[in-house]
Amino acid sequence: MISNTIAVLSSNDIKHTNADDVMGFAQNNDLFYLSGIDQEDTLLLVYPDAYKTENREILFIKETNEHIKIWEGDKLTKEQASAISGIQRVEWIHDFEKIVQLMAFEADGFYLGHNEHIKRVTYNQQTQQDRYIQWFKEKYPLHQYHRVAKITRQLRPIKSEEEVKLLQKAADISIKGFHRLLKNVRPDCMEYELESELTYELIKNGGTRHAFKPIIASGANACALHYNTNHNSCKDGDMILIDFGVCYANYNSDTTRCIPVNGKFSTRQKEVYTAVLHCLKEGSKLLKPGTIHAEYEKQMASLVEEQLIQLGLLDAHAIANQDPNKPLYKKYFMHGTAHHLGLDVHDVGLYSRTIEEGMVFTCEPGIYIPEEGIGCRLENDYLITATGNINLTAQMPIEIDEIEQLMHS
Ligand code: GLY
Ligand code: MN
Ligand code: MN
Numbered sequence: 001m002i003s004n005t006i007a008v009l010s011s012n013d014i015k016h017t018n019a020d021d022v023m024g025f026a027q028n029n030d031l032f033y034l035s036g037i038d039q040e041d042t043l044l045l046v047y048p049d050a051y052k053t054e055n056r057e058i059l060f061i062k063e064t065n066e067h068i069k070i071w072e073g074d075k076l077t078k079e080q081a082s083a084i085s086g087i088q089r090v091e092w093i094h095d096f097e098k099i100v101q102l103m104a105f106e107a108d109g110f111y112l113g114h115n116e117h118i119k120r121v122t123y124n125q126q127t128q129q130d131r132y133i134q135w136f137k138e139k140y141p142l143h144q145y146h147r148v149a150k151i152t153r154q155l156r157p158i159k160s161e162e163e164v165k166l167l168q169k170a171a172d173i174s175i176k177g178f179h180r181l182l183k184n185v186r187p188d189c190m191e192y193e194l195e196s197e198l199t200y201e202l203i204k205n206g207g208t209r210h211a212f213k214p215i216i217a218s219g220a221n222a223c224a225l226h227y228n229t230n231h232n233s234c235k236d237g238d239m240i241l242i243d244f245g246v247c248y249a250n251y252n253s254d255t256t257r258c259i260p261v262n263g264k265f266s267t268r269q270k271e272v273y274t275a276v277l278h279c280l281k282e283g284s285k286l287l288k289p290g291t292i293h294a295e296y297e298k299q300m301a302s303l304v305e306e307q308l309i310q311l312g313l314l315d316a317h318a319i320a321n322q323d324p325n326k327p328l329y330k331k332y333f334m335h336g337t338a339h340h341l342g343l344d345v346h347d348v349g350l351y352s353r354t355i356e357e358g359m360v361f362t363c364e365p366g367i368y369i370p371e372e373g374i375g376c377r378l379e380n381d382y383l384i385t386a387t388g389n390i391n392l393t394a395q396m397p398i399e400i401d402e403i404e405q406l407m408h409s
Helices: 029-035 066-072 078-085 093-104 128-139 148-155 161-182 191-204 219-223 267-284 293-310 316-320 400-408
Strands: 005-010 022-024 043-046 057-061 089-092 109-112 144-147 215-218 239-244 246-248 255-260 360-363 366-369 374-377 380-384 389-391
Touching: 005 029, 005 093, 005 128, 005 148, 029 043, 029 148, 043 093, 057 078, 057 093, 078 089, 089 093, 109 128, 109 148, 128 144, 144 148, 161 191, 161 239, 161 246, 161 255, 161 380, 161 400, 191 215, 191 239, 215 219, 219 239, 219 366, 219 374, 239 374, 255 267, 255 374, 255 400, 267 293, 267 360, 267 366, 267 374, 267 380, 267 400, 293 316, 293 366
Parallel strands: 005 109, 057 089, 109 144
Antiparallel strands: 005 043, 043 057, 215 239, 239 255, 360 380, 366 374, 380 389
């Protein structure tokens, strides 16, 4: 932080459906990362250079009342919020403006939270962060403004031991879910029935929610990368792509497996699957300290390209003469294959930063052939160590024989 500045981070809004029902609550991850508070209407203020020590860290929470207690139950007390966050001074959020005013003119500027993710999709919704940015700039127009996200995106990619434990727990629940799903696949079952098997293990094991709407895509549906209506039936002879994740204590897993509807891969499915598995095994070796992300993606693209030639989908001669700006492999393989994983599924962190120990990445190569009704992606989660990586999802079956055996047992 630049000296003599105040950082203010806010919680997310609770999203409503149409009337008085809610879609649920997902905390702002920067606020959660720094405070551990998972409740709406929360603000965190950090002013390291404050003249008065009591102004250096303040947590603002919602004051409950009888009405809230009757309809929603308990909210955090000041003591509980202090115990969770380790912050001594906890105030009611309705006193925020008054308290900020008392220190605002002592400071030179504010750091404010904003969703800066490269895939940010909140641009068409006014968030609580947007409202605070507007409020601060109107009230204190001559202060300097800075971005909290520049700091948190530096911190969040390196996971602590405690965070790794939670990521492992999310992965472990995913593994259970996949085992349960395997036992319930049969020709003509509905994709959503398989989704329910994942949901069962997720809830049973204390997961918060699905990390994202699971993708249960049978046959050619698997070629639509984010297909997730899951409303088709699984046909005998097809393969199903299952891309799913568990959110546990706000930390996520993100895994993909492909399985045959009838329990036995066809010859062609086996060929494509083996090709993708080869790319996963070889490509994931590059996820280690010192690797430059763009270089990893380039090498993964070469691995996939090689496999596409072997599968008879691309011609080596045509590749040699291709327009480098329009590589031919993109017809069958059109997405990136490693993203940070953490409090967000596509977690924050600059991809210009070299891979470091403590980061967690997915590895997810894929080959999609709509004309053959085959889409195959395989995805694991890797913790980067000093010398390489650890596969947090190693216990999720991935070898062809293992999957076939489990489906028949
Ligand atoms: N499920 C989204 C992804 O794999 O990145
Ligand atoms: Mn995924
Ligand atoms: Mn992913």
